[in-house]
Each structure stands twice: as structure tokens, then as C-alpha cells.
Amino acid sequence: MKFETVLRYSAFIAVAIALGMGLYLAKESKATSYLSSDAIACTNCHVMESYYASWQHSSHAMRAVCVDCHLPVDNYIDKYASKSRDGWNHSVAFTLNTYGKRMLITDDGARRVQENCIRCHSSRSKTLIKNIDRYHAFDSETLGDRKCWDCHREVPHGKVRSINGTPNTLGVRWDR
Amino acid sequence: GGKKEEQALLNATPVIKEEGIEARSDEWGKYYPHQYDSWKQTSESSKIEDQLEKYPQLVILWAGYGFAKDYNAPRGHAFALQSNRNTLRTGGPTGADDGPMPMACWTCKSSDVPRLMEKEGELEFFTGKWARAGSEIVNPIGCADCHNTQTSQLELSRPYLKRALEESGQELDKLTFQDMRSLACAQCHSEYYFKKTPYTDKSGKDQVAAVVTFPWAKGLSAENMEEYYNEYGFMDWEHKMSRVPMLKAQHPGYETFTTGIHFKRGLSCADCHMPYTQKGAIKFSTHKIQSPLDNIANSCLTCHRQSEQEFKDIVQEKLDRKNQLNVIAMNSLAAAHLTAKKAWEVGATQAEMAPAIDTIRSAQWLWDYSIASHGSFFHAPGETLRLLGVANNKAQQARITLSGILAKYGVIDYEVPDFSTKEKAQQLAGVPLDKLVDEKQTFRKGLMQEWNNEAVEEGRLTDEFVKGLPEKASYLPE
């Protein structure tokens, strides 16, 4: 076979695989639902169910949905960039099975969440931000390694977290 | 590969039974051990708190009605059936067609109820005497009361709640999961009456069912329901002393809850009474439904940030406020009934008595509505105190009117007889306590044992835990 042909076939196969994977992902992940901010959208992947359930039984259930914490909100470019980056990462991880039973938030994910804690709670306690350096020793640009949930350990997913941590999540199924 | 399996595993809902309703919680427990184990722990709340002993006024208020015989504070769900069988209110039937109570009295006591309703039909279920189904209704409140046997989802197993929701303007298909986490409880923790409903049974015979019905068509407030009952010309019984056509309010827990701040802020019953609980690496809703004050750390402290002691103190303060107004109102009501009795005795006419009679009916309804659910002092402190204030005002108003009538018939400074103990009050109300206990004991040693044996033989009662529950009642030694 000519090298050119090989290339052509390979390209075709690659495109086909990409398309196929895309379609598979779109189906598997109910892609259109991501246009909403409904928390239930995240549970299109079963591995998010436990996080959904722990959130649903937390003090924040009535106050903040997943994207309120996990996505940047004040900046639309950052928001959709993050959304697609995460979407890609999660899909790949999900499809290729590269995640463990106990997933961990990425540094970038943690940064965003931290910013969102501060965003909401700045209005609640106007002095929190002002004095943040004094009381919580956030010194670097990324607010240091001290995270809100180092102290508020139950917010919002609780101390125990794993894919299997909350079996029988009736709420997830109900909301579907 | 692995992922599909994982997903299947995570999403798998055990099907407890392919078809129909599984009333035996021990069957569910095979698949849901944490929920089952915590459900069993409701048996820790077993103590009988005799309310008639504590507040003898109640006997006067309920003279001529079952509650004057026996009335206790609620215990854990595991005891629901036992309380129902042991209370003197259900009497000592000697056979299927005997006894003072109808089938409807089983309604909120057992997971066998939805099973039997499905089997017989709803109207058929609500037909006949209580003793008719004694060997069918044998499992206390359990999984099938709140969950669908095939999907395990929360489900309203009682059709009357669905009808009431619709009558009050709610659309059933818009109910959220959070709604369901309260409505599961509203199936029972709600005010009800038995609606006489004629129908023709399968064999073509005319029957009358006494169907549990929630009076929600005009709204859920005390005043709304009062209007409902008045329009309908309804009474639960005629008072033995005052001859007032009375209403009985039974535990409007859900209704009063909806007027409180926690409901307004979106909470459900399960948030406090079934908080998420951690056992090892697993989290689940505790099914040990109890006073949240026994579990402040998991309930209140999810949202609040004070010490447990602070919560106890705040709840106690609310309780004290209610108790104070409650005792005041009960005393006024008791005096009103006894004074009315005197007025009849000295010859007062129907026409003279009419205004006072209306006022007493309304007063006692508002009083009963405000406190009968036990938790309203906390769930809805403002509404509870308001209603107690209005109820007492009406009771006092009736007393003033009645004093006037008595004076007209020459009776001045009438002093009501002493009702300061349960014994004295029951004497006044004509409750033959010893006789009632005797009948009950005969029943408990006879028919009730037969029911149990039959249920065990036919495999309807399999749970060793249920069989082993300690027997308690107000008339049994502790």
C-alpha cells in the first residue's frame, strides 16, 4: 500500500473514530443538557451521583448548584473555556476509564471553587475578604494553599467521598 | 467494559419483589441493611407517656369520645401497630364484626395497609370494623409505606393524600423530590376525618365505606378547615357534658409545618428527622426517625453553627411558651364544658345556649389543631401561639356567656367540680376504666394472639424484630 493511501485511510479512520467517539460521547453524556446549569446534568455520568447526593443533603442544596462552585461565573470566556476543558477532561477520563473510585479535585478546579466561595460569601460577610490575609493567611495569588474547605470540611460533600459513598441515591433518579 | 458494570452496579435498584407490594420490612432489609437497621432503632423510643395522667383536663375536653379513655404521646414507628392494638380506644373486640372502631384506624399504622388496599380495593378496605383485618395488618410502619417495591423510589402509597393535594390546588406531576421528602410523612402526620362513602361492592351489595379524608379543599389553616367542616355540617361526636357538636383535630403536623420558617426556607421533614448519617465509608438517610434533639449534630448543625446546648435551650423555651398557653386554654375549655353542663341542668334552652355552643366548638377545634401534632411548638411557633391565644379567648368568651345564663337561672358563682387527676376527670366523664381494661386484656390474650398466629403461619409476619417488641400500654406495669 502506498504511503499516501495509508495516510488517507489513517486520516479517514481517525476522523471516523473521532466522529464516532464524539457521537458516542454526545449520546452517553446527553450533551445538550450541559447548556443548562441544572445540577442533575452532572449526574449524566453515574460517577457524579455520589457528589450529587452529598450536595443534595448539604446546607448548600438550597443555595448553590454544582456550577455555582465549580465554574467561574463572573467571566463568560473563562466560564465556557473551563466548561469545555472540564467537559473534555471528564469525557476522556470517563471514556478511557482513567479515574479512580476516589476522585480528587484538580488544582485549577480547586482555585475556581475557592473563588466562588469567596464570591458568594463576600456579600454575606463583607469583612471576610478584607481581612482574609490577616485571619486565614491567604498570601499567594492563588490565595495560597489554605482552602475554605480545609476548615469547612463538611461543605458541601461531607467528609467521606467516593463513588460508592452514597449508594441508592433515590434523589438522582427521581430528578431524572 | 468495567465501566458499564460499575454503572449498572451503582444504578441498580434491587427489585424487592417483581410485582405487588412487599409489606415485610425484613425483606427490604436484605438489600438495604443500613436503612433497615436504623429503622429498627425507632424501637428505642418505647416509653408510654400517659397524656391523660399529665393533663387530666383532656378527659373533660374529650368526654364522650374515645380519646378520654386513653391517650399517649407518640413513640417510635416500630410501635405504631402495638399502640393501635393496645390503646383502650380500639376496645376489646371478640370477633371480626365487633368493637368500637372502623377499618380506617389501621390506615396509618402499617405497611400492610397499601398491600391490603391493593388487594381489596380502596373502598373495600375502608369497609367494616377494625377487627375485620386483624390478621392481615401485622407489620408496623415500614418500607412499603414510603417506597415503591419495584423501584424503591419514594411514593405516596395512600390515595387520599393525592386527592387532598389535588383539591388544594397542587399538581401531582410537578412534585419535586424535596416535596416528597415531606409528603411521605404527610400521608399520616395530617388532620383527617372519616368520610362516609356509599358504593356497591363486587357482589352487588350496597356498602358504606368510612374513607380517611384530609379536609384541604379550602386550604390548610385551622380557619380554612373549620370553614370546610362547618359547611359540610360535620361533627366527630357530641360532647357528653356540654352537648356541643365537636370536631377532633388529629395531628396536623404537615399543615402547621407549612406555616413555619423552616418550610418557607425549603426544608423537608427528612432534613431534620432523617439526616444523612455516616457509617464507615457509607452515607445514608437515617431511618431512626425520632426527636432531632437526640441527633442535633447531624440535623441542626448541618445548617446552623451553635452548640447543642443552645439548641436544646431554644427549643425548650419554645416548648415552655406553648405549655403555658396550652394549660391556660385547656383549663378554660374544661371550665366551659362543665359550666355548659350546669346550664343545661338548671334548664337553659337550646336558643339560649346556641351562641355558647358555637363558640366552644370553634375554641376547642383551634386549640386541638394547634397542639395535636406535638411538634408544632417548634415547627410553627408563631402560628401555634396565635391559635392558642384565639382558642382560649373563645373559651373564656363562652364562659362569660354561660355565667350570664346561669345567673339568669339564679346560679351565681358556680364552681366547677374538681378534675385535677385522671381518675377524678374520668369519673366525671363517665369513663369505666376498669371495665375497659378488662375487655382489652381479654382481647389481648385471645383474639389478638389468634391474629398473630395466623399471620405468622401464612407468612405475612416474618420479622423476628417485630415479634420481639416489648409490650407496653398505659394500663400495663412499666
Next chain:
Amino acid sequence: GGKKEEQALLNATPVIKEEGIEARSDEWGKYYPHQYDSWKQTSESSKIEDQLEKYPQLVILWAGYGFAKDYNAPRGHAFALQSNRNTLRTGGPTGADDGPMPMACWTCKSSDVPRLMEKEGELEFFTGKWARAGSEIVNPIGCADCHNTQTSQLELSRPYLKRALEESGQELDKLTFQDMRSLACAQCHSEYYFKKTPYTDKSGKDQVAAVVTFPWAKGLSAENMEEYYNEYGFMDWEHKMSRVPMLKAQHPGYETFTTGIHFKRGLSCADCHMPYTQKGAIKFSTHKIQSPLDNIANSCLTCHRQSEQEFKDIVQEKLDRKNQLNVIAMNSLAAAHLTAKKAWEVGATQAEMAPAIDTIRSAQWLWDYSIASHGSFFHAPGETLRLLGVANNKAQQARITLSGILAKYGVIDYEVPDFSTKEKAQQLAGVPLDKLVDEKQTFRKGLMQEWNNEAVEEGRLTDEFVKGLPEKASYLPE
């Protein structure tokens, strides 16, 4: 260099005056324009809401006492002095030694009060008729009422509050800043009485001061204070109809607030009534003290997360509950006073009347305590409803006793006279309204103008804003 200077500048506190107390808020305004400007805005709440018009029952309840003449809902702080001069309660004095009221009536109306107290001495201040200091007390509630002139810090300018705090077991040197943000208000928004205090003045003459005193020695609850007054054998006046030795509760705002959840969670008055406000790059406590419902965004929403409408609805619901029980209690109390009057008229004896008299005294005290501060329905909804319930029960109890007495004297079905308008009620209570208005108008055109002119001439009143406040009163056209 530059940094140190900047720091010094930022930390510098303007000294309004080197020594003594500066009563003129316009002087403070030169250094604190934002606080001053917002303080001026309290004048936006200027409308007179005649409470006697709205609730004629009040006239019956206060028959024989000043409040039956004139009583309005509170307005903004800017009007405190004007309300005090214009109310018919302070009468129409013709000179320094004339009129129904003592000096103590200025106590909570003006920043000249701490100034004059410092100048004269506290006991001297509290000596003599109200009219004595008319030209000295000319600035309405202002900066010096709450702040120290030299340091600008919050300070208790009224010694009687310090004494009361100590008597109730608080240590003054342990007060926190947050405490001060409520105690500044507690100087005035508290129940008081005038304690007769004999002393010898500087010239050696025996005098009796009427010293504003808070009855806190036994605690701050209604029942605690009642005990305090009873032990002390105190009465504010004898009721003109029922001859009951009455107590008047004046605005126990701070006391009731301490029973509510917001106090228990550490809030202070200033958190809601003086929230932080942003103007450009500057943040300051708004000194436009008003109903927080006019400023929900800056007050409630600092801590809560609901819509403004939701807050209005919830507060309104609480208000409705209070109003319902309040009207009930006022009606019962009015009927009790009028029935007692009838009983005296038909010849009832002191001994017969004694129990009813004690009960009415207690009932009206509890009622007044629960609602006189206007905000208690929100600050302390539970305590307010409880007290209204108990108060009404006592009033009704008294009516029952009195019906018995009337019956003994042959009066059956006594109907109380009509008090459904302010006019009718004042007629019954013997309030000569026209005469009072005439006297007042003479005073307002004469002596009151003299006071003002003198104060302006001597430089005590310099604020054009204060001079220009619109004159309003219940008897003036709108």
C-alpha cells in the same frame, strides 16, 4: 515618611470640642458629613399616625392617664423634641413651674440632655417641672446622645442605664463594642419609671428628684418587672373607671429584643437599623434610623438570601398575628375596666373587688409590655404572642369574676357602653380634648416661641435643618 503621615491621618479622630459635651449635631456634621446627612434623613419619617384614632380601646385602657389624651406611633429621631412639645400629654404650661409633666420627660428626646445633666448634676436635672428647661433642651436626639464628644466613641450618656445594667448583674467594663451597638439604643428604648429620690441641693434645700429608672434589678422579663413593681408597691396612676392601681409599660424595646433569636445570635440594633452603607468609595453606618423594611437590601440581605418581597411577607405575617391577639386583648381589657366601673356603681365592696383588681393590673401590664415597643412583634415574636395570650386570659378572668359580682347585685347581661371611636372613648374617659388643644396652641404660639428665640440667641440652637422641620401633631391639619 509619607506612610506614617497617611496612617496618622487615617487614625486621627476629630475632636469636636476640647471639653464638655457638644449637643449641636451640625457641629459634628462638619467632621462627619455622611453620618450627619443620613441623620437628617430621619426627618423623612414625619407622618403622624394617631394610635387613639386607630384603636379607641386605648383611651379606655388609659383613662385618667396622659396617654388617653394623645398617643402616636413613633416618627424619625429628628422629630423627638417636636413630638414631645406638641403632644397633649405635656400640656400647655404658661411658665417654668407650670404644667403636668416633670423634667424627666426631656430625658430621651435631645442631645442637650447629657449636656445639661453634666452642667447641673443628675439629681438637679431631674428636679422641677418640664417647662423649667424649655430653652435649654432644643436639639433633637443627636450625636452627643450616643457618642463621646472628645473621642467620638460610642458612650452611654445616660447614667441610669449604667446603674440598671449593674443591678441586673452586668459588669460595665466587660461590655463589648457589639453590646454598645444595642445599648446606645437601650438608653431610650427601654421601660422606665420615675423614682422619687429625695436629696439636699447645693443651696441646702430639701428637694425630690424624679429620676428615670429602669426596673431591671430582678430581671428583664415582664414577670420580673411586675414582681419588682409589686414589691415596691408602685403604681403609675389609679384607673379612672376601674380604680385599679395601674402600671404603664413604656417601650421595652431592648428588653423584649433580648428574648428573640436575633439577639441570641449576637445581633445588635445597629445591624438592622444602621447597616453599613456605601456612598462612592466611603462606607459608613447609615444614621437614617428607620424601619429596616425600607432598606432590606442593606439590612436583612447582609445575612439572608431571600427576595425583598419574601421578607415583607414574613414580617407582615408576624404583624398580622400580633394585631389579631392585640385587638382581642385590648377589647377584653376595655370591657374589664368598664365592667369594674359598673360594679363599683352598683355598690360592690373593696373586698369583693380586690381579686379582679389585682388581675386587671397584671393583665394590662403584660399586654402593655408586650406591644408598647412597636417592634416586638418582629424582634421577639414568640414572647410577644405568649404575653398577649396570658394578658388576655387574665383580662377575661377578671371579666368572669366581675360578672359574678354584678350578678350578685342583680345586674345580669351588662352591656359595656360603645367606645368604637376616639371621640366616644374620650367622652367616656372624660378627656376634654378641645380644652387641651386650646391650651396647647396658646403654649405653642407663646412660651414655646420664647424658648426657641432664647436658644437661638444664646447659640444653643444653630442648625437650620432643625429650625426648618415641618410642624405636625395629631390635632393639626395634615
